[in-house]
Amino acid sequence: MNSEYRISLDAAELISTGAELLNGRSINSHARTLGGRLNDLGIRIRRDTTVPDDFDDMVDALNGAIERVDLIFLTGGLGPTEDDVTRDAVAHVLGRNVVMDDASLKFVRERYQQYGRTLNAPGERQALIVDGAEPLINRVGVAPGERIETENKVLFLLPGPPRELLAVLEDHVLPWLKEKKRDIPESPSESIFLVCGLGESNLVNLFETHGFPPRGIAVAYGASAGRVELRLSSKGAAEPGILDQARSRIRSLLGSNIVAEERVELEEVIGRLLKDRRATLSTAESCTGGMLGDRITSVSGSSSYYRGGIIAYDNHMKTQWLGVSKDVIEKDGAVSGEVARQMAIGVRERFGTDFGMGITGIAGPGGGTKEKPAGLVYIACSDEHCAIAKRFHFPGGRELVREWSCVTAMDMLRRMMVEDDLAESIG
């Protein structure tokens, strides 16, 4: 069947709709989400046209796209409100009607029941489809997406909320494209490394010093608080094996700063390490206020290793709930290495876990002094043998300092676990 599909799936265009994408309210993430995934299938997005929720603008944009490519994605405007005009614009361009889809209506009704809401007339509009379209059930929302095939075009209508778009994409669009597409690139010609402990400019410098990357390999950097994602890709028709060699070089250059060799975040990595060891964890947070617990529990199944924690935002709570010494707080201040250490020890003992973590710092923008400026954070990690505290001065404003703190804490725990392994295998 594959080889017979008559419509070109090599190039696509995207039409994003929504006034909020053009007036500074929201960032348009659709091109990135679609672009990366379509790229993996050998489909290139040739243009992304963002227009307001306006019938004429959408018709004009769609007519333009239809002239240039066969595969078109439209995002947004499928909801219950009057400014949701995507279906109408598409139907108009294709010369079709908009009709109520019974299966979709049943689904929308069930969704509303599930959420304890009554389905009203505006809500029912979400079950309208372009005549002849295949509705694409939306696992995480209400309004279904649609696939519309004409003699020589394929159109996908996708929901605007990024999570819903991703769900419909993964459940329906990518599987369909994989079945129809003739020449999906066989093996990925890129490699991912998640790196902690070295910043972007450290990495650039280190690579320059060591004459990396070799000819034919490109390196791209994706940095956010406390971590860098490195992407190696082989340019053009690089000789086979060159990417493997580059991977080995990276491993020897970066050592234990490499957290993972896949697209993954630290909370998943420490979750796996804890699971492997059947070990448990508890957290004591001050300046991060629960963000560390939040990051850890964002991983499904984290209840098998995470017992919980104390948010000791107030100093009195640090002594009362975590056994931090009053004298130490008076002498060193609440933002100090010893307090972080005692927090990590205290929470580990009280929650009866294998590992404990403590974070205390000044997130800012207020609360800093010359000796202890905003951005100063102490992070500690404890196990049955020891407790280590480290001092950090993180860049950026309040949210960034808190993010850096959480990512760095998780990396400290990772290193403690990985180095334990090393010690055991040597000892």
Added chain:
Amino acid sequence: MNSEYRISLDAAELISTGAELLNGRSINSHARTLGGRLNDLGIRIRRDTTVPDDFDDMVDALNGAIERVDLIFLTGGLGPTEDDVTRDAVAHVLGRNVVMDDASLKFVRERYQQYGRTLNAPGERQALIVDGAEPLINRVGVAPGERIETENKVLFLLPGPPRELLAVLEDHVLPWLKEKKRDIPESPSESIFLVCGLGESNLVNLFETHGFPPRGIAVAYGASAGRVELRLSSKGAAEPGILDQARSRIRSLLGSNIVAEERVELEEVIGRLLKDRRATLSTAESCTGGMLGDRITSVSGSSSYYRGGIIAYDNHMKTQWLGVSKDVIEKDGAVSGEVARQMAIGVRERFGTDFGMGITGIAGPGGGTKEKPAGLVYIACSDEHCAIAKRFHFPGGRELVREWSCVTAMDMLRRMMVEDDLAESIG
């Protein structure tokens, strides 16, 4: 001078260039950056067309934009590499040449010296401009931007890196537009309402039933987990006072579901309410794993009312640390109204605060049963007089259920505080 400028500055288009914006590597933030700032000046972005670094695509996109509007922004493609073709494409469309600009070359050379690099031929290309353009010095980078005026169009060429774009925008573009634009809106012609307790389709339905909005007023909806931001704006030359009238209608239709009448989030609103009352708060979280504490402490100055909390991810921790009855957990299960209530009471007593909150639920995707499906969450709020628990079934996957839980919990606290006021003023 102002009133004589001959080119319409009411509508603009944006053309963003760069393959990385279409293959999933980078997110396109230009529309958001420009959109917000232009909106403040009464300039509406009508379309954002993103194309790869390709001469023909850029020429095509620019020709389209020129047909529709007089004010056009192009971003990216001004750098030293061969795929930087923006200037060439613009010059081609306008029938002009690309020329070396001496002042820009001097600036580029100084920049290179400053960074300790030698200016080579590719580097020098950054001083090329479209003949007749006004170069716009780039305070944080190398390549200058350009302003090009023709008889009836104005084009701005802006650097692609977001920091550089913002600098050129603020240093050169916005001041120029402010001088030329005839009718910068004096007072904002829109009103914001943050609403909790009614979903988007409830609102649509309520408004339809009550014949809202009146002629001349448009309503836009920005919904995310647990809250909807309503934006009322007066369309065209609506009579003065019509927006005030619409605001009053909204207040009487939505009552205490209105959280705030400004662009603000719940954590700030409850922070202000707590501060006003000199009241303190503590939290007991299970399925949200610290996210509620994180949201509350994301507000600078939250240490004046938030004491901290317990993350009781494990059932044993709920009894040990919060005094939740073992019998109740056995009888009703850990996900039950009574457990949420006891959590809210327990944390309030233990942390010695005026208010306490408890959340227990099943975030999913695993862990659900037919009686207690994923998405089922109990939230409780306690003060010195009472503790109330409510049952919710939230939509979406793990992260969305957790977000809904936190937003709904904060809204429960808000209502408790606001209704206390009401009771006091009546009693």
